[in-house]
Amino acid sequence: MNTPTREQIRQAPKVLLHDHLDGGLRTETIIDIARDTGYGRLPSTDPANLAAWFQEASDSGSLERYLETFDHTVGVMQTREALVRVAAECAEDLADDGVVYAEVRYAPEQHTSGGLSLDEVVEAVIEGFRIGSLGPDGTPRIRVGTLLTAMRHQARSMEIAELAVRYRDAGVVGFDIAGAEAGHPPTRHLDAFEYLQRENAHFTIHAGEAFGLPSIWQAIQWCGADRLGHGVRIIDDITLSDDGEAKLGRLAAYVRDKRIPLEMCPTSNLQTGAAPSIAEHPIGLLRRLNFRVTVNTDNRLMSATSVTGEFAKLVDAFGYGWDDLQWFTVNAMKSAFIPFDERLALINGVIKPGFARLKWQA
Numbered sequence: 001m002n003t004p005t006r007e008q009i010r011q012a013p014k015v016l017l018h019d020h021l022d023g024g025l026r027t028e029t030i031i032d033i034a035r036d037t038g039y040g041r042l043p044s045t046d047p048a049n050l051a052a053w054f055q056e057a058s059d060s061g062s063l064e065r066y067l068e069t070f071d072h073t074v075g076v077m078q079t080r081e082a083l084v085r086v087a088a089e090c091a092e093d094l095a096d097d098g099v100v101y102a103e104v105r106y107a108p109e110q111h112t113s114g115g116l117s118l119d120e121v122v123e124a125v126i127e128g129f130r131i132g133s134l135g136p137d138g139t140p141r142i143r144v145g146t147l148l149t150a151m152r153h154q155a156r157s158m159e160i161a162e163l164a165v166r167y168r169d170a171g172v173v174g175f176d177i178a179g180a181e182a183g184h185p186p187t188r189h190l191d192a193f194e195y196l197q198r199e200n201a202h203f204t205i206h207a208g209e210a211f212g213l214p215s216i217w218q219a220i221q222w223c224g225a226d227r228l229g230h231g232v233r234i235i236d237d238i239t240l241s242d243d244g245e246a247k248l249g250r251l252a253a254y255v256r257d258k259r260i261p262l263e264m265c266p267t268s269n270l271q272t273g274a275a276p277s278i279a280e281h282p283i284g285l286l287r288r289l290n291f292r293v294t295v296n297t298d299n300r301l302m303s304a305t306s307v308t309g310e311f312a313k314l315v316d317a318f319g320y321g322w323d324d325l326q327w328f329t330v331n332a333m334k335s336a337f338i339p340f341d342e343r344l345a346l347i348n349g350v351i352k353p354g355f356a357r358l359k360w361q362a
């Protein structure tokens with residue numbers, strides 16, 4: 001079996017569960033829309049400088065400061081035209097990166113200052129994903145599902161959860177909460193999570209990124225999260241002895257036993273200070289211990305990354321081979337919020353044959 005090169009990784013059929021729509025805009029698009037809509041606060045109107053600005057400003061080591069950069073992306077996503085364009089380009093960019101299934105999230109409540117209703121926002125984004133998913137021959141190259149996020153410092157989670165249920169048959173596959181984690185525990189939104197459970201709906205919760213085990217514990221044991229956004233701090237409940245043997249605390253054991261998916265985003269974690277380097281990122285240990293680890297981008301613009309980029313960094317840091325990359329990918333597909341038979345069809349019909357072809361390529 002060969003060692004995966006970057007170009008081969010790009011060609012592999014990949015799955016992405018944690019990617020923010022407002023964290024993945026093309027810089028040219030931000031500049032175009034800012035010009036057309038009169039948004040005058042961009043730090044630069046040169047695409048390369050603007051890209052560098054986003055990356056540097058996101059490198060602060062603090063989640064709160066990292067989140068400030070979204071003012072500019074959200075700022076240019078306030079019209080139907082802008083939302084359709086951004087979503088279409090997102091689907092195109094992911095398909096060009098070899099992603100075959102993606103769940104992309106954003107917070108509808110942040111896109112109404114130009115006068116759109118929540119429903120109009122959701123419909124514009126779904127339309128953009130539909131357009132951007134189509135290849136030149138008119139057949140889809142990628143499947144994109146939407147996750148609707150509620151901002152954890154706001155009080156609109158119930159409304160957004162209802163929105164997610166209302167659009168569940170039109171392309172919305174789940175719900176999430178995001179934003180500053182410290183001081184905003186998941187249980188603040190318990191009514192929304194309980195409502196979703198009664199509706200048999202799926203949700204993930206950003207937890208264990210900028211705050212530790214109590215956040216993860218609440219997300220799972222109080223709120224009933226299907227998956228954890230990041231979840232890196234679960235390592236605080238794992239002790240390693242000198243000979244490398246790991247002892248799992250009760251919460252870590254629960255997460256592993258129940259196969260709760262971890263939506264890990266290595267580069268983003270370095271920028272917000274949740275991990276010191278890729279080589280020291282908890283993903284290495286969690287993969288070794290067979291937690292249900294998935295690999296994600298979080299914010300492609302802020303981290304200047306892609307799924308291919310994240311995989312390539314892990315190959316470099318941990319010496320991962322094709323079997324590891326396929327394992328992450330199958331984990332992600334198993335953990336997706338679409339029906340079981342559709343997940344299985346993608347695993348057996350697209351992912352496994354695609355990896356098999358690349359593994360033995362000369």
Ligand SMILES: O=c1[nH]cnc2c1ncn2[C@H]1C[C@H](O)[C@@H](CO)O1
Pocket residue numbers: 020021022023063067070074105106107110149178179180206209268298299
């Ligand atoms: O990694 C993250 N942690 C918490 N919140 C985040 C992260 N990345 C993006 N967000 C926020 C900022 C966006 O405006 C919002 C919706 O996508 O979600």
Ligand SMILES: [Zn+2]
Pocket residue numbers: 018020178206229298
């Ligand atoms: Zn995120």
